[in-house]
Amino acid sequence: MAQAEFTPFPSLMEQIANLCGQRQTGTVMLVSDDNRMGQMHLRAGEIVFVMCRGRRGRDALGIMRTMQAARLSFVAGGVDAAEAIEWASKTVLDYLKGLLPDLPGQGDGGALAQPAAAAAFATRPVAPALGAGPQSAMAVELTPATLATFEEVMLTYIGPMAQIVCGDHFRTATDARALTLVLATEIPGAANQAKFKAEIASLLNL
Structure with missing residues (x-):
């Protein structure tokens, strides 16, 4: 049916x-x-x-x-x-x-360049915007509350697809910092990606 x-x-x-x-x-x-x-x-x-x-x-x-x-x-x-x-x-x-x-x-620009730019960003070292110093290098556990925070924030950037996109990445995520970086690549626009990372860093104290 x-x-x-x-x-x-x-x-x-x-x-x-x-x-x-x-x-x-x-x-x-x-x-x-x-x-x-x-x-x-x-x-x-x-x-x-x-x-x-x-x-x-x-x-x-x-x-x-x-x-x-x-x-x-x-x-x-x-x-x-x-x-x-x-x-x-x-x-x-x-x-x-x-x-x-x-x-x-x-x-050669705009929306078409985005996938390559996002992929390149994902291979870079952790950005300073997520925190600095020995404490920030520690992995942050992905509790149900933490995952819910990620999904709620992603909803404001990509709309109803957030649940699907987050679900895909939740299955392979190792810690909150890594998850922040990979989810940022799903958001269109470098400015919005940076804003997302800063918001997550603030909410989760990364």
């Missing part, structure tokens, strides 16, 4: 096009029949952010367009003020429908 809830992907793109035509603002969430998850942020009918399986921009769209069927939900309300992706909404939807073989442009 659950399988009947999935809708063919092209039909979902028409639903998103209708939301754009209605100049809606909010978050579109997609869960495919093979358990891939993605989201779009709409601002006044324009697609301004796309994420799928932790990737953003061109990479996210490339993954998303391979979905065959999915469930769609839409949560109206304000969305993150992250930089808009570089393509018009119609171009994005045509690409997802398979009407375009590729997205125009080289993608």
